[in-house]
Amino acid sequence: MSDAQAVKRSASKAEGDERHEAIYRAVSDAIVEQRLKPGARLREDALADVFGISRTGIRKILQRLALEQLVTLTPRRGASVTRPTADEAKDVFDARQLIECGLMPDVARRMGDKEAAELRDMAKRERQALRNGEQSVAIRLSADFHVRIAQLSGNATLAAFVESLCSRSSLILAVYGHPGHLGCESHDHDDLVGYLETGNGERASAFMSRHLKAIEASLSMVEEEENVPDLQQIFGG
Amino acid sequence: MSDAQAVKRSASKAEGDERHEAIYRAVSDAIVEQRLKPGARLREDALADVFGISRTGIRKILQRLALEQLVTLTPRRGASVTRPTADEAKDVFDARQLIECGLMPDVARRMGDKEAAELRDMAKRERQALRNGEQSVAIRLSADFHVRIAQLSGNATLAAFVESLCSRSSLILAVYGHPGHLGCESHDHDDLVGYLETGNGERASAFMSRHLKAIEASLSMVEEEENVPDLQQIFGG
DNA sequence: GCTTGTTTTATTGTATACATTGAGCCATCA
DNA sequence: TGATGGCTCAATGTATACAATAAAACAAGC
Numbered sequence A, B: 001m002s003d004a005q006a007v008k009r010s011a012s013k014a015e016g017d018e019r020h021e022a023i024y025r026a027v028s029d030a031i032v033e034q035r036l037k038p039g040a041r042l043r044e045d046a047l048a049d050v051f052g053i054s055r056t057g058i059r060k061i062l063q064r065l066a067l068e069q070l071v072t073l074t075p076r077r078g079a080s081v082t083r084p085t086a087d088e089a090k091d092v093f094d095a096r097q098l099i100e101c102g103l104m105p106d107v108a109r110r111m112g113d114k115e116a117a118e119l120r121d122m123a124k125r126e127r128q129a130l131r132n133g134e135q136s137v138a139i140r141l142s143a144d145f146h147v148r149i150a151q152l153s154g155n156a157t158l159a160a161f162v163e164s165l166c167s168r169s170s171l172i173l174a175v176y177g178h179p180g181h182l183g184c185e186s187h188d189h190d191d192l193v194g195y196l197e198t199g200n201g202e203r204a205s206a207f208m209s210r211h212l213k214a215i216e217a218s219l220s221m222v223e224e225e226e227n228v229p230d231l232q233q234i235f236g237g
Numbered sequence C: 001g002c003t004t005g006t007t008t009t010a011t012t013g014t015a016t017a018c019a020t021t022g023a024g025c026c027a028t029c030a
Numbered sequence D: 001t002g003a004t005g006g007c008t009c010a011a012t013g014t015a016t017a018c019a020a021t022a023a024a025a026c027a028a029g030c
Helices: A003-009 A016-032 A044-051 A055-067 A086-110 A112-129 A135-151 A156-176 A188-197 A201-215 A231-237 B005-009 B016-032 B044-051 B055-067 B086-110 B111-131 B136-152 B156-176 B188-197 B201-217 B229-236
Strands: A071-074 A078-081 B073-075 B077-080
Touching: A016 A044, A016 A055, A016 A156, A044 A055, A055 A071, A055 A078, A055 B055, A055 B136, A078 B201, A086 A135, A086 A201, A086 B086, A086 B156, A112 A135, A112 A188, A112 B156, A135 A156, A135 A188, A135 B229, A156 B086, A156 B156, A188 A201, A201 B055, B016 B044, B016 B055, B016 B156, B044 B055, B055 B073, B086 B136, B086 B156, B086 B188, B086 B201, B111 B136, B111 B188, B136 B156, B136 B188, B188 B201
Parallel strands: none
Antiparallel strands: A071 A078, B073 B077
Protein backbone atom coordinates (compact mmCIF):
# COMPACT_ATOMS: atom_id res chain seq x y z
CA MET A 1 0.00 0.00 0.00
CA SER A 2 1.35 3.41 -0.94
CA ASP A 3 1.87 6.21 1.52
CA ALA A 4 -0.97 8.20 0.03
CA GLN A 5 -3.38 5.30 0.31
CA ALA A 6 -2.33 4.65 3.86
CA VAL A 7 -2.96 8.26 4.74
CA LYS A 8 -6.29 8.30 2.94
CA ARG A 9 -7.49 5.16 4.62
CA SER A 10 -6.80 6.49 8.08
CA ALA A 11 -8.44 9.76 7.17
CA SER A 12 -11.98 8.73 7.89
CA LYS A 13 -11.44 8.11 11.54
CA ALA A 14 -8.43 10.21 12.35
CA GLU A 15 -8.75 13.77 13.55
CA GLY A 16 -7.86 16.51 11.16
CA ASP A 17 -4.65 17.33 12.93
CA GLU A 18 -3.42 13.77 12.81
CA ARG A 19 -4.27 13.56 9.15
CA HIS A 20 -2.25 16.65 8.46
CA GLU A 21 0.59 15.28 10.53
CA ALA A 22 0.50 12.02 8.59
CA ILE A 23 0.56 13.83 5.26
CA TYR A 24 3.38 16.03 6.43
CA ARG A 25 5.36 12.98 7.43
CA ALA A 26 4.61 11.22 4.16
CA VAL A 27 5.99 14.13 2.14
CA SER A 28 8.88 14.71 4.50
CA ASP A 29 9.82 11.05 4.40
CA ALA A 30 9.69 10.96 0.64
CA ILE A 31 12.08 13.88 0.51
CA VAL A 32 14.47 12.53 3.14
CA GLU A 33 14.47 9.13 1.50
CA GLN A 34 15.25 10.81 -1.80
CA ARG A 35 12.22 9.43 -3.55
CA LEU A 36 11.40 13.06 -4.21
CA LYS A 37 14.60 14.45 -5.63
CA PRO A 38 15.89 18.00 -5.25
CA GLY A 39 14.28 20.29 -7.77
CA ALA A 40 11.12 18.20 -8.05
CA ARG A 41 8.06 20.39 -8.29
CA LEU A 42 5.29 19.93 -5.76
CA ARG A 43 2.06 21.23 -7.24
CA GLU A 44 -0.64 22.01 -4.75
CA ASP A 45 -3.48 20.56 -6.80
CA ALA A 46 -1.62 17.32 -7.38
CA LEU A 47 -0.82 16.88 -3.70
CA ALA A 48 -4.37 17.81 -2.76
CA ASP A 49 -5.72 15.14 -5.09
CA VAL A 50 -3.27 12.50 -3.93
CA PHE A 51 -3.98 12.96 -0.24
CA GLY A 52 -7.66 13.76 -0.54
CA ILE A 53 -7.69 17.12 1.20
CA SER A 54 -8.06 20.60 -0.19
CA ARG A 55 -5.25 22.94 -1.16
CA THR A 56 -5.62 24.81 2.11
CA GLY A 57 -4.22 21.95 4.10
CA ILE A 58 -1.52 21.27 1.53
CA ARG A 59 -0.33 24.86 1.67
CA LYS A 60 -0.05 24.64 5.43
CA ILE A 61 2.14 21.57 5.09
CA LEU A 62 4.26 23.09 2.35
CA GLN A 63 4.88 26.17 4.46
CA ARG A 64 6.04 24.02 7.33
CA LEU A 65 8.38 22.11 5.04
CA ALA A 66 9.63 25.42 3.66
CA LEU A 67 10.52 26.70 7.13
CA GLU A 68 12.51 23.52 7.64
CA GLN A 69 14.27 24.22 4.36
CA LEU A 70 13.14 20.96 2.82
CA VAL A 71 11.09 22.67 0.14
CA THR A 72 11.57 26.05 -1.49
CA LEU A 73 8.57 28.29 -2.05
CA THR A 74 9.05 30.60 -5.01
CA PRO A 75 6.35 33.28 -5.20
CA ARG A 76 3.89 32.57 -7.98
CA ARG A 77 5.96 29.57 -8.91
CA GLY A 78 4.98 27.21 -6.21
CA ALA A 79 6.89 24.65 -4.20
CA SER A 80 9.79 22.42 -5.14
CA VAL A 81 12.17 20.20 -3.24
CA THR A 82 15.07 22.34 -2.09
CA ARG A 83 18.35 22.05 -3.97
CA PRO A 84 20.94 23.03 -1.36
CA THR A 85 23.80 25.27 -2.42
CA ALA A 86 27.39 24.46 -1.57
CA ASP A 87 27.39 27.24 1.03
CA GLU A 88 24.31 25.83 2.70
CA ALA A 89 25.88 22.39 2.71
CA LYS A 90 28.94 23.72 4.48
CA ASP A 91 26.80 25.56 7.03
CA VAL A 92 24.76 22.46 7.74
CA PHE A 93 27.77 20.24 8.33
CA ASP A 94 29.54 22.88 10.40
CA ALA A 95 26.42 23.15 12.51
CA ARG A 96 26.27 19.40 12.93
CA GLN A 97 29.91 19.36 13.97
CA LEU A 98 29.31 21.94 16.64
CA ILE A 99 26.06 20.57 18.01
CA GLU A 100 26.26 16.80 17.63
CA CYS A 101 29.79 16.69 18.98
CA GLY A 102 28.92 19.10 21.76
CA LEU A 103 26.04 16.88 22.83
CA MET A 104 28.14 13.73 23.16
CA PRO A 105 29.13 14.27 26.82
CA ASP A 106 25.50 14.72 27.83
CA VAL A 107 24.46 11.69 25.80
CA ALA A 108 27.21 9.54 27.29
CA ARG A 109 26.10 10.54 30.76
CA ARG A 110 22.45 9.63 30.16
CA MET A 111 23.14 6.46 28.19
CA GLY A 112 21.69 3.29 29.64
CA ASP A 113 21.53 -0.31 28.54
CA LYS A 114 18.15 0.10 26.96
CA GLU A 115 19.22 3.10 24.94
CA ALA A 116 22.41 1.40 23.79
CA ALA A 117 20.47 -1.65 22.67
CA GLU A 118 18.04 0.51 20.74
CA LEU A 119 20.86 2.33 18.96
CA ARG A 120 22.65 -0.92 18.17
CA ASP A 121 19.46 -2.24 16.66
CA MET A 122 19.11 0.82 14.47
CA ALA A 123 22.71 0.50 13.32
CA LYS A 124 22.14 -3.17 12.57
CA ARG A 125 19.03 -2.53 10.55
CA GLU A 126 20.89 0.17 8.66
CA ARG A 127 23.65 -2.23 7.70
CA GLN A 128 21.10 -4.80 6.61
CA ALA A 129 19.33 -2.25 4.45
CA LEU A 130 22.62 -1.31 2.85
CA ARG A 131 23.39 -4.95 2.11
CA ASN A 132 19.97 -5.46 0.59
CA GLY A 133 20.39 -2.44 -1.61
CA GLU A 134 17.50 -0.63 0.04
CA GLN A 135 19.04 2.77 -0.29
CA SER A 136 16.01 4.78 0.80
CA VAL A 137 15.60 2.75 3.96
CA ALA A 138 19.29 3.05 4.77
CA ILE A 139 19.28 6.80 4.33
CA ARG A 140 16.34 7.15 6.64
CA LEU A 141 17.78 4.86 9.29
CA SER A 142 21.06 6.71 9.20
CA ALA A 143 19.32 10.03 9.79
CA ASP A 144 17.14 8.48 12.48
CA PHE A 145 20.23 7.20 14.23
CA HIS A 146 21.77 10.63 14.51
CA VAL A 147 18.46 12.15 15.58
CA ARG A 148 17.86 9.51 18.22
CA ILE A 149 21.27 10.16 19.72
CA ALA A 150 20.54 13.86 19.88
CA GLN A 151 17.25 13.13 21.61
CA LEU A 152 19.10 11.13 24.24
CA SER A 153 20.87 14.33 25.26
CA GLY A 154 17.64 15.37 26.92
CA ASN A 155 17.55 18.72 25.16
CA ALA A 156 14.41 18.72 23.03
CA THR A 157 15.20 22.03 21.40
CA LEU A 158 18.59 20.94 20.16
CA ALA A 159 17.25 17.53 19.19
CA ALA A 160 14.63 19.14 16.97
CA PHE A 161 17.31 21.26 15.36
CA VAL A 162 19.50 18.23 14.75
CA GLU A 163 16.53 16.53 13.15
CA SER A 164 16.19 19.43 10.77
CA LEU A 165 19.90 19.35 10.02
CA CYS A 166 19.82 15.62 9.31
CA SER A 167 16.91 16.02 6.93
CA ARG A 168 18.79 18.71 5.07
CA SER A 169 21.88 16.51 5.05
CA SER A 170 19.90 13.92 3.17
CA LEU A 171 19.16 16.51 0.52
CA ILE A 172 22.80 17.48 0.40
CA LEU A 173 23.82 13.88 -0.10
CA ALA A 174 21.28 13.58 -2.89
CA VAL A 175 22.81 16.51 -4.73
CA TYR A 176 26.50 16.27 -3.97
CA GLY A 177 27.00 12.65 -2.94
CA HIS A 178 28.25 9.95 -5.21
CA PRO A 179 25.49 7.59 -6.24
CA GLY A 180 25.69 4.32 -4.41
CA HIS A 181 28.19 5.64 -1.91
CA LEU A 182 26.20 6.33 1.20
CA GLY A 183 27.26 8.68 3.92
CA CYS A 184 27.32 6.54 7.01
CA GLU A 185 28.89 3.32 5.85
CA SER A 186 31.18 0.96 7.67
CA HIS A 187 30.71 0.33 11.34
CA ASP A 188 30.99 3.92 12.47
CA HIS A 189 27.62 3.92 14.14
CA ASP A 190 28.34 0.75 16.07
CA ASP A 191 31.67 2.10 17.23
CA LEU A 192 30.03 5.32 18.35
CA VAL A 193 27.54 3.43 20.49
CA GLY A 194 30.48 1.66 22.08
CA TYR A 195 32.13 4.87 23.17
CA LEU A 196 28.86 6.25 24.45
CA GLU A 197 28.08 3.08 26.33
CA THR A 198 31.28 3.32 28.32
CA GLY A 199 30.44 6.90 29.24
CA ASN A 200 33.42 8.25 27.37
CA GLY A 201 31.91 11.47 26.10
CA GLU A 202 35.19 12.96 24.95
CA ARG A 203 36.11 10.04 22.76
CA ALA A 204 32.59 9.84 21.43
CA SER A 205 32.77 13.52 20.56
CA ALA A 206 36.07 13.11 18.74
CA PHE A 207 34.74 10.09 16.91
CA MET A 208 31.55 11.87 15.89
CA SER A 209 33.68 14.72 14.59
CA ARG A 210 35.70 12.37 12.41
CA HIS A 211 32.52 10.62 11.32
CA LEU A 212 30.89 13.84 10.14
CA LYS A 213 34.09 15.05 8.52
CA ALA A 214 34.29 11.79 6.60
CA ILE A 215 30.76 12.21 5.29
CA GLU A 216 31.41 15.79 4.27
CA ALA A 217 34.70 14.86 2.63
CA SER A 218 32.95 12.22 0.54
CA LEU A 219 30.88 14.90 -1.17
CA SER A 220 31.87 16.41 -4.49
CA MET A 221 31.11 20.05 -4.09
CA VAL A 222 30.60 21.11 -7.66
CA GLU A 223 27.88 23.67 -8.14
CA GLU A 224 26.12 23.20 -11.41
CA GLU A 225 26.88 26.08 -13.73
CA GLU A 226 24.21 28.52 -14.77
CA ASN A 227 22.25 27.58 -17.85
CA VAL A 228 22.87 30.79 -19.76
CA PRO A 229 25.95 32.35 -18.22
CA ASP A 230 27.09 34.04 -21.44
CA LEU A 231 24.75 36.95 -20.99
CA GLN A 232 25.85 37.37 -17.44
CA GLN A 233 29.48 37.51 -18.52
CA ILE A 234 28.68 40.13 -21.13
CA PHE A 235 27.21 42.32 -18.44
CA GLY A 236 30.11 41.59 -16.13
CA GLY A 237 32.75 42.42 -18.74
CA MET B 1 2.18 56.02 14.06
CA SER B 2 1.40 52.54 15.30
CA ASP B 3 2.85 49.41 13.81
CA ALA B 4 -0.46 48.37 12.36
CA GLN B 5 -0.99 51.74 10.71
CA ALA B 6 2.51 51.69 9.30
CA VAL B 7 1.91 48.28 7.82
CA LYS B 8 -1.47 49.28 6.44
CA ARG B 9 -0.14 52.40 4.82
CA SER B 10 2.60 50.57 2.99
CA ALA B 11 0.12 47.94 1.92
CA SER B 12 -1.19 49.72 -1.15
CA LYS B 13 2.08 49.74 -2.97
CA ALA B 14 3.97 46.87 -1.41
CA GLU B 15 3.74 43.38 -2.82
CA GLY B 16 1.75 40.85 -0.93
CA ASP B 17 4.80 39.02 0.28
CA GLU B 18 6.37 42.13 1.73
CA ARG B 19 3.13 42.99 3.44
CA HIS B 20 3.04 39.59 5.04
CA GLU B 21 6.64 39.92 6.04
CA ALA B 22 5.96 43.31 7.61
CA ILE B 23 3.00 41.97 9.56
CA TYR B 24 5.00 38.99 10.69
CA ARG B 25 7.73 41.27 11.93
CA ALA B 26 5.26 43.56 13.66
CA VAL B 27 3.79 40.67 15.63
CA SER B 28 7.16 39.07 16.27
CA ASP B 29 8.60 42.34 17.49
CA ALA B 30 5.67 42.94 19.79
CA ILE B 31 6.24 39.53 21.34
CA VAL B 32 10.01 39.88 21.65
CA GLU B 33 9.64 43.35 23.11
CA GLN B 34 7.18 41.93 25.60
CA ARG B 35 4.40 44.27 24.58
CA LEU B 36 2.46 41.09 23.93
CA LYS B 37 2.93 39.11 27.10
CA PRO B 38 3.06 35.32 27.40
CA GLY B 39 -0.41 33.87 27.51
CA ALA B 40 -1.96 36.73 25.54
CA ARG B 41 -4.54 35.45 23.12
CA LEU B 42 -4.15 36.27 19.45
CA ARG B 43 -7.53 36.04 17.80
CA GLU B 44 -7.46 35.67 14.07
CA ASP B 45 -10.35 38.03 13.42
CA ALA B 46 -8.83 40.74 15.56
CA LEU B 47 -5.46 40.50 13.88
CA ALA B 48 -7.10 40.41 10.46
CA ASP B 49 -8.99 43.60 11.25
CA VAL B 50 -5.96 45.36 12.67
CA PHE B 51 -3.70 44.63 9.73
CA GLY B 52 -6.32 44.85 7.03
CA ILE B 53 -5.89 41.41 5.51
CA SER B 54 -8.07 38.34 5.71
CA ARG B 55 -7.73 35.52 8.16
CA THR B 56 -5.96 33.41 5.56
CA GLY B 57 -2.85 35.55 5.68
CA ILE B 58 -3.02 35.84 9.47
CA ARG B 59 -3.13 32.08 9.85
CA LYS B 60 -0.05 31.75 7.67
CA ILE B 61 1.81 34.17 9.92
CA LEU B 62 0.59 32.52 13.10
CA GLN B 63 1.76 29.15 11.84
CA ARG B 64 5.18 30.53 11.17
CA LEU B 65 5.34 32.05 14.64
CA ALA B 66 4.17 28.73 16.07
CA LEU B 67 7.01 26.84 14.37
CA GLU B 68 9.41 29.31 15.93
CA GLN B 69 7.78 28.59 19.28
CA LEU B 70 6.79 32.20 19.81
CA VAL B 71 3.09 31.43 19.75
CA THR B 72 1.27 28.27 20.75
CA LEU B 73 -1.54 26.96 18.58
CA THR B 74 -4.07 25.01 20.57
CA PRO B 75 -6.52 23.12 18.35
CA ARG B 76 -9.92 24.75 18.31
CA ARG B 77 -8.66 27.26 20.85
CA GLY B 78 -6.58 29.45 18.65
CA ALA B 79 -3.24 31.15 19.10
CA SER B 80 -1.64 32.66 22.16
CA VAL B 81 1.79 33.94 23.04
CA THR B 82 3.82 30.99 24.25
CA ARG B 83 4.43 30.66 27.96
CA PRO B 84 7.69 28.72 28.15
CA THR B 85 8.01 25.98 30.71
CA ALA B 86 11.00 25.70 33.03
CA ASP B 87 12.25 22.72 31.01
CA GLU B 88 12.07 24.66 27.80
CA ALA B 89 13.91 27.53 29.41
CA LYS B 90 16.71 25.23 30.46
CA ASP B 91 16.93 23.73 26.98
CA VAL B 92 17.06 27.14 25.36
CA PHE B 93 19.85 28.41 27.56
CA ASP B 94 21.80 25.17 27.27
CA ALA B 95 21.50 25.44 23.53
CA ARG B 96 22.69 29.03 23.62
CA GLN B 97 25.66 27.99 25.72
CA LEU B 98 26.68 25.34 23.26
CA ILE B 99 26.17 27.34 20.10
CA GLU B 100 26.96 30.93 20.95
CA CYS B 101 30.11 29.96 22.81
CA GLY B 102 31.09 27.54 20.08
CA LEU B 103 30.78 30.26 17.48
CA MET B 104 33.10 32.69 19.27
CA PRO B 105 36.33 31.46 17.63
CA ASP B 106 34.84 31.85 14.17
CA VAL B 107 33.47 35.26 15.02
CA ALA B 108 36.78 36.42 16.46
CA ARG B 109 38.52 35.33 13.29
CA ARG B 110 36.17 37.23 11.01
CA MET B 111 35.89 40.33 13.16
CA GLY B 112 36.97 43.56 11.51
CA ASP B 113 36.96 47.18 12.56
CA LYS B 114 33.64 47.86 10.91
CA GLU B 115 31.96 44.96 12.63
CA ALA B 116 33.39 45.90 16.00
CA ALA B 117 32.19 49.47 15.62
CA GLU B 118 28.71 48.25 14.71
CA LEU B 119 28.56 46.03 17.76
CA ARG B 120 29.84 48.77 20.03
CA ASP B 121 27.15 51.06 18.71
CA MET B 122 24.48 48.48 19.47
CA ALA B 123 25.81 48.01 22.97
CA LYS B 124 25.86 51.75 23.47
CA ARG B 125 22.30 52.20 22.30
CA GLU B 126 21.24 49.36 24.56
CA ARG B 127 22.78 51.07 27.58
CA GLN B 128 21.10 54.33 26.63
CA ALA B 129 17.74 52.62 26.35
CA LEU B 130 18.21 51.07 29.76
CA ARG B 131 19.05 54.46 31.26
CA ASN B 132 15.99 56.02 29.68
CA GLY B 133 13.78 53.29 31.02
CA GLU B 134 12.85 52.10 27.54
CA GLN B 135 12.64 48.48 28.51
CA SER B 136 11.16 47.21 25.24
CA VAL B 137 13.86 48.86 23.19
CA ALA B 138 16.58 47.52 25.46
CA ILE B 139 15.26 43.97 25.27
CA ARG B 140 15.19 44.13 21.52
CA LEU B 141 18.67 45.60 21.23
CA SER B 142 20.06 42.98 23.55
CA ALA B 143 18.63 40.19 21.44
CA ASP B 144 19.80 41.91 18.26
CA PHE B 145 23.30 42.11 19.68
CA HIS B 146 23.52 38.39 20.25
CA VAL B 147 22.00 37.65 16.86
CA ARG B 148 24.35 40.01 15.06
CA ILE B 149 27.34 38.32 16.62
CA ALA B 150 26.07 34.94 15.52
CA GLN B 151 25.64 36.27 11.99
CA LEU B 152 29.25 37.38 11.99
CA SER B 153 30.26 33.74 12.30
CA GLY B 154 29.34 33.38 8.65
CA ASN B 155 27.07 30.40 9.28
CA ALA B 156 23.58 31.49 8.24
CA THR B 157 21.94 28.31 9.47
CA LEU B 158 23.30 28.64 12.98
CA ALA B 159 22.64 32.38 12.99
CA ALA B 160 18.98 31.79 12.19
CA PHE B 161 18.78 29.26 15.00
CA VAL B 162 20.39 31.67 17.43
CA GLU B 163 17.86 34.27 16.38
CA SER B 164 15.08 31.87 17.27
CA LEU B 165 16.72 31.08 20.61
CA CYS B 166 17.10 34.76 21.44
CA SER B 167 13.46 35.44 20.67
CA ARG B 168 12.45 32.61 22.96
CA SER B 169 14.84 33.90 25.60
CA SER B 170 12.91 37.14 25.60
CA LEU B 171 9.76 35.19 26.40
CA ILE B 172 11.59 33.33 29.13
CA LEU B 173 12.76 36.58 30.68
CA ALA B 174 9.20 37.87 30.54
CA VAL B 175 7.93 34.89 32.52
CA TYR B 176 10.75 34.08 34.89
CA GLY B 177 12.77 37.29 35.05
CA HIS B 178 12.48 39.83 37.80
CA PRO B 179 10.67 42.93 36.65
CA GLY B 180 13.04 45.79 36.05
CA HIS B 181 16.07 43.56 36.18
CA LEU B 182 17.08 43.04 32.61
CA GLY B 183 19.18 40.16 31.41
CA CYS B 184 22.13 41.82 29.76
CA GLU B 185 22.99 44.63 32.10
CA SER B 186 26.34 46.08 32.98
CA HIS B 187 29.03 46.35 30.36
CA ASP B 188 29.16 42.70 29.42
CA HIS B 189 28.43 43.36 25.78
CA ASP B 190 31.16 45.97 25.52
CA ASP B 191 33.66 43.67 27.16
CA LEU B 192 32.71 40.87 24.79
CA VAL B 193 33.38 43.05 21.77
CA GLY B 194 36.79 43.80 23.23
CA TYR B 195 37.74 40.14 23.41
CA LEU B 196 36.44 39.51 19.91
CA GLU B 197 38.25 42.53 18.53
CA THR B 198 41.60 41.21 19.69
CA GLY B 199 40.86 37.89 18.01
CA ASN B 200 40.85 36.06 21.30
CA GLY B 201 38.16 33.51 20.56
CA GLU B 202 38.83 31.39 23.61
CA ARG B 203 38.46 34.23 26.06
CA ALA B 204 35.40 35.49 24.23
CA SER B 205 33.91 32.02 24.48
CA ALA B 206 34.57 31.79 28.19
CA PHE B 207 33.15 35.25 28.70
CA MET B 208 30.04 34.50 26.70
CA SER B 209 29.57 31.38 28.80
CA ARG B 210 29.71 33.38 32.01
CA HIS B 211 27.45 36.01 30.50
CA LEU B 212 24.75 33.50 29.59
CA LYS B 213 25.08 31.71 32.92
CA ALA B 214 24.59 35.03 34.68
CA ILE B 215 21.39 35.70 32.78
CA GLU B 216 20.06 32.23 33.46
CA ALA B 217 21.01 32.48 37.14
CA SER B 218 19.05 35.71 37.43
CA LEU B 219 15.83 33.91 36.63
CA SER B 220 13.49 32.62 39.29
CA MET B 221 12.43 29.28 38.01
CA VAL B 222 9.13 28.85 39.76
CA GLU B 223 6.51 27.14 37.66
CA GLU B 224 3.10 28.47 38.47
CA GLU B 225 1.06 25.81 40.13
CA GLU B 226 -1.94 24.29 38.42
CA ASN B 227 -5.21 25.99 39.10
CA VAL B 228 -7.06 22.90 40.25
CA PRO B 229 -4.40 20.38 41.18
CA ASP B 230 -6.49 18.70 43.85
CA LEU B 231 -8.35 16.55 41.37
CA GLN B 232 -5.11 15.55 39.74
CA GLN B 233 -3.69 14.49 43.09
CA ILE B 234 -6.78 12.47 43.83
CA PHE B 235 -6.28 10.53 40.64
CA GLY B 236 -2.55 10.22 41.34
CA GLY B 237 -3.09 8.98 44.90
C1' DG C 1 14.65 30.01 -39.15
C1' DC C 2 14.98 32.69 -35.23
C1' DT C 3 13.35 36.19 -32.42
C1' DT C 4 9.67 38.84 -30.48
C1' DG C 5 4.89 39.91 -29.26
C1' DT C 6 0.36 37.98 -28.07
C1' DT C 7 -2.96 34.81 -26.46
C1' DT C 8 -4.02 30.95 -23.81
C1' DT C 9 -3.64 28.01 -20.08
C1' DA C 10 -2.29 26.38 -15.84
C1' DT C 11 -1.11 27.45 -11.14
C1' DT C 12 -0.77 30.08 -7.18
C1' DG C 13 -2.64 34.08 -3.96
C1' DT C 14 -6.50 35.71 -1.49
C1' DA C 15 -10.87 36.12 0.44
C1' DT C 16 -15.12 34.44 1.95
C1' DA C 17 -18.73 31.16 3.05
C1' DC C 18 -19.92 27.21 5.59
C1' DA C 19 -19.15 23.58 9.06
C1' DT C 20 -17.45 22.39 13.57
C1' DT C 21 -16.57 22.92 18.17
C1' DG C 22 -15.33 24.82 22.56
C1' DA C 23 -16.75 28.38 25.95
C1' DG C 24 -19.96 31.09 28.39
C1' DC C 25 -24.68 31.80 29.98
C1' DC C 26 -28.93 30.80 31.85
C1' DA C 27 -32.49 28.20 33.60
C1' DT C 28 -33.92 24.41 36.24
C1' DC C 29 -33.64 21.24 39.92
C1' DA C 30 -31.89 19.27 44.10
C1' DT D 1 -27.46 28.37 47.00
C1' DG D 2 -24.93 25.52 44.23
C1' DA D 3 -24.48 22.38 40.52
C1' DT D 4 -25.78 20.34 36.25
C1' DG D 5 -27.96 20.35 31.98
C1' DG D 6 -28.87 22.35 27.66
C1' DC D 7 -28.56 26.46 24.73
C1' DT D 8 -26.41 30.30 22.43
C1' DC D 9 -22.57 32.42 20.66
C1' DA D 10 -18.12 33.16 19.25
C1' DA D 11 -13.96 31.50 17.20
C1' DT D 12 -11.42 28.23 14.50
C1' DG D 13 -11.07 24.39 10.65
C1' DT D 14 -11.93 23.54 5.98
C1' DA D 15 -13.17 23.98 1.37
C1' DT D 16 -14.18 26.48 -2.60
C1' DA D 17 -14.71 30.42 -5.67
C1' DC D 18 -12.49 34.16 -7.77
C1' DA D 19 -8.49 37.06 -9.03
C1' DA D 20 -3.77 37.62 -10.38
C1' DT D 21 0.18 36.12 -12.72
C1' DA D 22 3.80 33.50 -14.78
C1' DA D 23 4.74 29.84 -18.10
C1' DA D 24 3.82 27.97 -22.50
C1' DA D 25 2.07 27.72 -26.96
C1' DC D 26 1.41 30.09 -30.96
C1' DA D 27 1.56 33.54 -34.50
C1' DA D 28 3.76 37.27 -36.96
C1' DG D 29 7.64 39.83 -38.58
C1' DC D 30 12.49 40.35 -39.68
